[in-house]
Amino acid sequence: xxGWTGRCLRVNLSKKDFHIEDVSPSLMERFLGGRGxxxxxxxxxxxxxxxxxxxxxxxxxxxxxxxxTGAVTGASCNVVTKSALSxxxxxxKLRGHFGAELKFAGFDMIIIExxxxxxxxxxxxxxxxxxxxxxxYWGRTTSEAEKLFKxxxxxxxxxxxxYLLSVxxxxxxxxPLANVINDGFLSxxxxxxxxxxxxxxxxxxxxxxxxxxxxxxGDRFVQAVTTLINKLNSAPLTSRSMSTLGSAFFADxxxxxxxxxxxxxxxxxLSESKHIETETLPRLFALRSRxxxxxxxxxxxxxxxxxxxxxxxxxxxxxxxxxxxxxxxxIRDLTTIAMANVICGEMGLDPLAAGGTVATAMExxxxxxxxxxxxxxxxxxxxxxxxxxxxxxxxxxxxxxKRIGKGGQALAVExxxxxRFMGVKGIPMxxxxxxxxxxxxxxxxxxxxxxxxxxxxxxxxEVLHVHEELDPLSTEGKPxxxxxxxxxxxxxxxxxxxxxxxxxxxxxxxxxxxNSCLGTEYRAEDxxxxxxxxxxxxxxxxxxxxxxxxxxxxxxxxxxxxxxxGPAQGHTSKVEEMLPVYYRLRGWNEGxxxxxxxxxxxxx
Amino acid sequence: xxxxKIDHTKCTGCRHCEIACSLNHVAGVANxxxxxxxxxxxxxxxxxxxxxxxxxxxxxSKNDLVIGDQTYNxxxxxxxxxxxxxxxxxxxxxFPLKCDFCGIPPSxxxxxxxxxxxxxxxxxx
Numbered sequence: 001x002x003g004w005t006g007r008c009l010r011v012n013l014s015k016k017d018f019h020i021e022d023v024s025p026s027l028m029e030r031f032l033g034g035r036g037x038x039x040x041x042x043x044x045x046x047x048x049x050x051x052x053x054x055x056x057x058x059x060x061x062x063x064x065x066x067x068x069t070g071a072v073t074g075a076s077c078n079v080v081t082k083s084a085l086s087x088x089x090x091x092x093k094l095r096g097h098f099g100a101e102l103k104f105a106g107f108d109m110i111i112i113e114x115x116x117x118x119x120x121x122x123x124x125x126x127x128x129x130x131x132x133x134x135x136x137y138w139g140r141t142t143s144e145a146e147k148l149f150k151x152x153x154x155x156x157x158x159x160x161x162x163y164l165l166s167v168x169x170x171x172x173x174x175x176p177l178a179n180v181i182n183d184g185f186l187s188x189x190x191x192x193x194x195x196x197x198x199x200x201x202x203x204x205x206x207x208x209x210x211x212x213x214x215x216x217x218g219d220r221f222v223q224a225v226t227t228l229i230n231k232l233n234s235a236p237l238t239s240r241s242m243s244t245l246g247s248a249f250f251a252d253x254x255x256x257x258x259x260x261x262x263x264x265x266x267x268x269x270l271s272e273s274k275h276i277e278t279e280t281l282p283r284l285f286a287l288r289s290r291x292x293x294x295x296x297x298x299x300x301x302x303x304x305x306x307x308x309x310x311x312x313x314x315x316x317x318x319x320x321x322x323x324x325x326x327x328x329x330x331i332r333d334l335t336t337i338a339m340a341n342v343i344c345g346e347m348g349l350d351p352l353a354a355g356g357t358v359a360t361a362m363e364x365x366x367x368x369x370x371x372x373x374x375x376x377x378x379x380x381x382x383x384x385x386x387x388x389x390x391x392x393x394x395x396x397x398x399x400x401x402k403r404i405g406k407g408g409q410a411l412a413v414e415x416x417x418x419x420r421f422m423g424v425k426g427i428p429m430x431x432x433x434x435x436x437x438x439x440x441x442x443x444x445x446x447x448x449x450x451x452x453x454x455x456x457x458x459x460x461x462e463v464l465h466v467h468e469e470l471d472p473l474s475t476e477g478k479p480x481x482x483x484x485x486x487x488x489x490x491x492x493x494x495x496x497x498x499x500x501x502x503x504x505x506x507x508x509x510x511x512x513x514x515n516s517c518l519g520t521e522y523r524a525e526d527x528x529x530x531x532x533x534x535x536x537x538x539x540x541x542x543x544x545x546x547x548x549x550x551x552x553x554x555x556x557x558x559x560x561x562x563x564x565x566g567p568a569q570g571h572t573s574k575v576e577e578m579l580p581v582y583y584r585l586r587g588w589n590e591g592x593x594x595x596x597x598x599x600x601x602x603x604x
Numbered sequence: 605x606x607x608x609k610i611d612h613t614k615c616t617g618c619r620h621c622e623i624a625c626s627l628n629h630v631a632g633v634a635n636x637x638x639x640x641x642x643x644x645x646x647x648x649x650x651x652x653x654x655x656x657x658x659x660x661x662x663x664x665s666k667n668d669l670v671i672g673d674q675t676y677n678x679x680x681x682x683x684x685x686x687x688x689x690x691x692x693x694x695x696x697x698x699f700p701l702k703c704d705f706c707g708i709p710p711s712x713x714x715x716x717x718x719x720x721x722x723x724x725x726x727x728x729x
Binding site for chain 2 (some may be wrong): 013068069070097100104157162201210211212213215216218219221222225226229233286289290292293294295296297302311351453476600
């Protein structure tokens with residue numbers, strides 16, 4: 001089999017046993033692998049209404065067929081489960097080297113069932129599979145756990161080739177804002193997955209192996225990869241902007257278009273207050289570029305972070321950190337943002353979910369809905385110390401931070417102010433103001449994973465103008481654009497590719513690489529069709545879990561309160577206008593449910 | 605004579621060179637353990653290391669390597685595979701691997717896929 005290993009490891013944590021299964025080739029053909037395959041397996045194996053933190057929920061770690069073969073940016077591993085934060089399906093995109101090493105260890109996916117009665121670590125090291133007790137790891141931060149595990153291997157060389165995925169103290173305490181961390185990289189979209197892993201008492205997964213992956217047509221594949229590397233090198237965004245600053249460079253572009261949030265997305269803001277000097281990042285942190293497996297872009301920046309709470313190496317602020325942990329909490333100091341991001345990484349919190357929750361708390365306090373005494377913590381917009389303290393306490397569930405640990409929506413509802421929570425389906429908004437970027441707004445409302453930008457990055461065309469020059473304020477053609485990007489992202493996630501190369505390449509440029517690797521004859525349209533199938537499969541899961549069109553709405557603020565100044569002055573989100581068009585395009589009824597004909601045509 | 609110059613400060617640790625090497629030596633097979641170039645990580649630094657001659661005994665002249673204010677284990681950048689360092693040995697046959705400057709001239713396959721500039725082909729006379 002080309003690309004795929006065709007093997008799946010199924011582990012039952014309560015019985016402490018495991019067995020190896022073959023993955024059905026027809027499933028792989030219809031869902032590709034990665035996210036698609038994970039979503040399909042989860043839909044078949046669990047009841048969508050199950051409590052996410054119960055033993056019945058399962059976690060699937062699944063790599064795409066292109067991961068590890070040397071395909072450009074083929075590194076992504078997905079973690080699929082039912083989210084503890086939103087109750088929808090959740091799929092985290094893991095960066096780094098874990099996904100590739102999982103393939104070299106001989107598996108496409110690992111399915112975790114049931115829960116262990118005490119903390120364990122699952123390791124697949126050179127074909128030796130073991131479920132070992134992990135009491136001494138419990139309570140440790142992600143980097144400590146990694147160091148301890150590697151030291152315990154005894155062999156200094158083996159440690160270098162072992163990759164670990166773990167949850168931090170936040171996940172262990174089943175805080176719904178918890179994420180999974182691998183190799184110091186924060187996963188994207190992992191809010192609520194850390195808690196599920198914690199509820200199963202699974203501290204970490206370790207993989208290493210020496211299995212070979214095969215490629216259908218080696219010569220053609222090498223040629224195709226070389227072409228793509230050269231193309232990425234000649235595109236300005238992927239060769240320069242991303243390579244020097246990482247995703248932080250979006251902040252400046254977004255600022256020009258008034259897309260950045262400020263103080264929980266409040267409308268009347270001075271544009272100067274949002275300016276953040278991302279160009280000073282290299283000077284502040286001595287940035288070092290790090291790449292995921294087989295990635296020529298190397299957008300991840302490592303930095304030396306020095307602060308009162310933490311001294312050491314961590315991730316430099318990404319766009320998500322700047323927006324969600326920084327500006328949305330009114331904080332512009334890059335050192336504070338970097339600290340907050342590092343705390344998230346060490347504690348295993350999701351920066352998007354944690355930032356959104358803190359911003360909600362800050363607004364509740366500012367508006368007098370909740371008092372400092374209620375929350376037992378200071379929550380003031382723009383105060384870095386408040387943010388850092390809240391994050392640390394939230395993750396350890398210490399003091400009186402239990403309340404905020406439940407997430408922004410639960411907090412806002414508790415104080416009778418659900419409108420003060422800026423998010424959809426329980427997940428806080430990614431740092432894009434939907435009033436100033438209509439396409440992203442529609443995606444945020446309709447996304448199966450809540451308002452997270454990396455599941456349809458229409459920003460590429462709406463603001464960066466890579467393939468098309470679209471006006472972010474217009475609604476024209478946006479439902480089509482959103483659908484196209486949602487399907488495209490589903491395909492790329494399922495194959496195991498990253499989304500960033502779309503800033504330098506067209507989707508069709510990938511097709512020769514995909515076909516020469518897998519030995520298939522896909523056309524770009526065929527792949528997009530598979531993407532649509534995956535999107536509908538996820539939608540069906542969410543419908544069964546109790547989500548429908550009433551959940552496809554943006555917070556009232558974006559629809560009712562126009563922006564008061566700047567390039568998007570007077571604009572609100574026109575999501576209600578675009579939604580019926582989007583449903584029609586998708587072949588769904590007014591209730592947002594896929595029509596029987598649509599599902600038949602997609603062979604679901 | 606062309607040679608490969610390694611600048612470890614530029615390496616991003618993507619390991620694309622390992623796969624390039626593997627694909628080029630065994631048609632259509634991707635496996636870092638079969639590569640004749642490996643990227644070793646020490647702290648936050650990556651050291652791309654190209655396989656040199658095999659030695660069947662551990663050496664006695666091991667020194668610490670000092671770059672700037674950091675001290676590294678010399679074994680890391682030693683190109684030999686030896687009983688102390690289980691790299692550059694083909695798993696199935698136990699056969700030692702050595703760089704043969706493969707690929708389409710003028711660039712060896714690892715250099716061609718290295719986008720960070722860590723591997724570079726230079727003329728050395």
